[in-house]
Amino acid sequence: MRTAVIGAGIIGLATATELDRRGHDVVAIDPEPANGASRAAAGMLAAAAEAAWGQDDLLPLARASAALYPAFVATLETAGGRDVGYRMSGTLAVGADAADRAALFELGELQSAHGVPVQRLTGSAARDLEPALGPAVTSAVLAAEDHSIDPRRVTAALREILGERLREERVCHVVRRDGRVTGIRLTTGEEIDADVVIAAAGLGIAGIDGLPALPLRPVWGDILRLRVPVALRPLLTRTVRAQVRGRPVYVVPRDDGTVVLGASVREGGVAGVQAGSVLALLRDAETVLPGISECEIVEMLARPRPATPDALPLLGTVEPGLVISTGYDRHGVLLAPLAARLGADLAEGLPIDPVTAAAVDPLRFSSDVRTRRAFADLTPPAVAELAGAGQKGR
Known part of the structure; x- marks a missing residue:
């Protein structure tokens, strides 16, 4: 399965590495890998200390991702060949x-x-x-239970694992054919075909033609x-x-x-x-x-x-062949293992927990409730038909 990941911050890199582990033919594209929010992150894996009133949906996600960190770190240090500064001292x-x-x-x-x-x-x-x-x-x-890690070491290890599958290029356009996303186009004019495209470019998503308008600030x-x-x-x-x-x-x-x-x-x-x-x-x-x-x-x-209006990420399939994974705000490092696993599951068409899916639905702020519900409820062939009709109407 050919999968293209747009963006190589910690979310994009972790997702691409998880796809590679599952046997995908993966490519990650970013003009400046790991030089955005990931570079400035402190690396607090503080699910408990980050808890805030009114953020009931965030804490379960944070704790679930924190629980994945020991295995995530073991994979990084074995495959990436370096210590990533994981501290379990609370x-x-x-x-x-x-x-x-x-x-x-x-x-x-x-x-x-x-x-x-x-x-x-x-x-x-x-x-x-x-x-x-x-x-x-x-x-x-x-x-x-709240630990810490060095995000710069993490992204360096992820880059080491991906090697030549990480390309320092800029994506300018998402390509569609026959009612579904089929790849990406670079500013050089090169087109890369993909069965699934995962958009994990943070705020950079707004500058890529063919991606949906998202409530990011x-x-x-x-x-x-x-x-x-x-x-x-x-x-x-x-x-x-x-x-x-x-x-x-x-x-x-x-x-x-x-x-x-x-x-x-x-x-x-x-x-x-x-x-x-x-x-x-x-x-x-x-x-x-x-x-x-x-x-x-x-x-x-x-x-x-x-950041999103409700401080929860945007993670889900928005049309056939296109997965959105962004909006992690200050929690990107903490949520990276969970985001990678869920992003890979979505790319493979696997079901994810419905409560989680609803909490992070990329279309939850859409004013077109009918369309949002249609994408959530219809079978894959019906989704493809609806997406195709929408493309023709543009």
Whole structure:
């Protein structure tokens, strides 16, 4: 089976690798592989700590994907031939003032309601786990199931596995014949035939002719990478997430003596790193982790994340031969193993859990409810007929 994947961020790369593992003749296309949101990601696999009120559909997806990570990592490290920085030491969420303590309490209540194991700690107990935490920390929640990984190592391993099946080209058009998608066209004019095309190009989907208009918007994130002085290492042994006067900040340790500090969440403003965001991140991080002020800034980076109105991804078959896989917002690294598995299942025409399918349906925001339901309910021949009629009407 010939499958073409548009996009080579962590979602596209993981999906292409899973298809390759299943025996597909796969090609992944991206002009700048792993240089979008994946490059700026901190790599928190924090299904529990990411829980938020009103996001009941996201938490089961996040936990399911987190459960796939050990096997995903084993495959990467064996086939890709490199360590990917997988840490299983948990995540410590901390707070400073009374409002932060209240937010942590609510988070713990939500996690408990979903059956997520967490442990509430005093500020003193939190400092026993992480001595570098400052006296401003008055409360904490330990999520032992929340791990972390180095996304840059992950994407490097995925690229190594794909080898020449990853092409640094730009897709400009999705090709259709006889009522179905049959391939892609590159800006060079070359056409690549495919039984199935998977569009996993994040915000780049909007610039490809022949793909549906999707409700995606860019949500920018600024991150910093800092080198910890040798005398202070290890600054942390696990990820620390904090609420500082209601503002979120996190610090993720790496094995090379650096930490990742992030991340702002902003819509609009400058496309590059925003000075105000950097100032706020450093100030808030220093409040809970005073040693951060002694670290050397080695990188500042900003990237837009592809966000949807309900913070859930867009993943599903939208017409014969075309699967959409985008809109992962800040959860792309966490959801990559699940997205890869579901994307490959969809490419092969396999059924996926109906509750999951409904939650991530790419057409759930469509105003044409009749068409959306038709694609969901009709048999494959009927879907092909409907898609063909729609093509003729354009």
